[in-house]
Amino acid sequence: MIDRDRIVQCFLDLVAIDSPSGDEDAIAVELERRLVALGLEVAQDAHGNVLGRLAGDGEPLILSAHMDTVEPGRGIRPAWDGPDIIRSDGTTILGADNKAGCAVVLEVIASVLEDGARHRPIEVAISRGEEIGLVGAANMDYSRLSAKVAIVIDSGGPPTSVQGESPYSFGYRVEVHGKSAHAGLEPEKGIPAITIAAEAVLGMPQGRIDFETTGNVGLITGGTVRNAVPDYCRVDGEMRSMEFEKVDTLVSQAKAHLSDVQGRHPGARIESSFSMGYPGYKLSDDDPAAQLLFGVLRGMGMEPDPHPVGGGTDGNVFRGHGIASVVIGRGGYNQHTKEEYLVIPEMLECARVVEACVRS
Numbered sequence: 001m002i003d004r005d006r007i008v009q010c011f012l013d014l015v016a017i018d019s020p021s022g023d024e025d026a027i028a029v030e031l032e033r034r035l036v037a038l039g040l041e042v043a044q045d046a047h048g049n050v051l052g053r054l055a056g057d058g059e060p061l062i063l064s065a066h067m068d069t070v071e072p073g074r075g076i077r078p079a080w081d082g083p084d085i086i087r088s089d090g091t092t093i094l095g096a097d098n099k100a101g102c103a104v105v106l107e108v109i110a111s112v113l114e115d116g117a118r119h120r121p122i123e124v125a126i127s128r129g130e131e132i133g134l135v136g137a138a139n140m141d142y143s144r145l146s147a148k149v150a151i152v153i154d155s156g157g158p159p160t161s162v163q164g165e166s167p168y169s170f171g172y173r174v175e176v177h178g179k180s181a182h183a184g185l186e187p188e189k190g191i192p193a194i195t196i197a198a199e200a201v202l203g204m205p206q207g208r209i210d211f212e213t214t215g216n217v218g219l220i221t222g223g224t225v226r227n228a229v230p231d232y233c234r235v236d237g238e239m240r241s242m243e244f245e246k247v248d249t250l251v252s253q254a255k256a257h258l259s260d261v262q263g264r265h266p267g268a269r270i271e272s273s274f275s276m277g278y279p280g281y282k283l284s285d286d287d288p289a290a291q292l293l294f295g296v297l298r299g300m301g302m303e304p305d306p307h308p309v310g311g312g313t314d315g316n317v318f319r320g321h322g323i324a325s326v327v328i329g330r331g332g333y334n335q336h337t338k339e340e341y342l343v344i345p346e347m348l349e350c351a352r353v354v355e356a357c358v359r360s
């Protein structure tokens with residue numbers, strides 16, 4: 001049975017181990033140790049994701065969470081706010097995103113092993129680097145996962161809060177190669193990469209394009225000193241849309257714009273690359289992951305509340321690898337802020353729902 005004291009203690013223990021993205025070694029070792037203690041076959045893949053396996057009956061199911069947190073996430077001092085809420089002390093995040101997800105995975109396994117009743121084979125996939133662009137999921141060793149359905153425990157709110165729709169994300173990089181020259185003595189010999197990059201930037205999608213489509217120029221790098229015509233400038237940006245066609249159109253428009261800019265500056269060389277960061281999805285009724293989770297929720301008297309989110313999770317990457325994934329709420333609020341808090345009864349409810357999925 002899901003045990004409140006045990007899962008809360010596990011959560012607090014995990015929160016005590018700092019794990020901002022890029023600094024996950026200690027938490028990975030601890031997660032591995034706990035999974036081994038529960039009797040799973042566990043190993044880190046080449047990227048350092050923690051992958052584990054527990055035998056069972058029927059179709060295997062992936063339980064997934066990520067082990068990294070955003071900053072400020074070091075020296076977190078969790079504090080009770082009444083009997084059911086845990087907050088940080090206000091100087092850091094709490095890290096319920098996603099230590100609560102990790103705690104749910106561990107508690108569900110502990111619970112299903114206690115009574116010896118039938119459960120599906122469980123494949124645990126705990127990623128690194130989720131918060132810095134789903135890096136762990138992108139580099140996961142999928143040869144070690146056989147399940148075709150995953151429950152990703154990484155949404156805010158109660159377990160009925162399900163990510164129903166998530167955007168397609170494209171990243172791009174534009175590099176302008178110009179020519180350097182002394183800015184005061186012979187500027188006419190130079191080709192100013194920054195100025196040409198500025199023309200490029202002005203035609204790239206920016207802000208909210210429509211209700212389900214966004215664009216952003218996020219990073220610009222170039223030049224060396226004030227008094228030299230810069231010979232290089234680089235721009236990184238992204239576009240997202242719930243509809244693949246819309247983001248695909250934006251990519252085409254951006255490419256056409258860049259070729260216009262190139263036409264106006266034949267002496268410069270503009271290179272660009274566009275790549276899909278992760279695929280989007282809309283949960284449909286015949287999706288196997290949605291069927292599993294929605295069936296379980298309704299069986300427990302809860303109505304699923306699928307809603308669109310503007311960001312991606314490991315579930316997007318899993319879908320790109322043919323694994324139907326749903327992202328379920330685990331009781332966290334105000335994620336990625338120092339006001340982050342965790343509602344314990346909702347984390348417990350999440351664990352009960354995930355356990356029921358494992359037993360279904």
Ligand SMILES: [Zn+2]
Nearest residue numbers: 066097098154
């Ligand atoms: Zn998260």
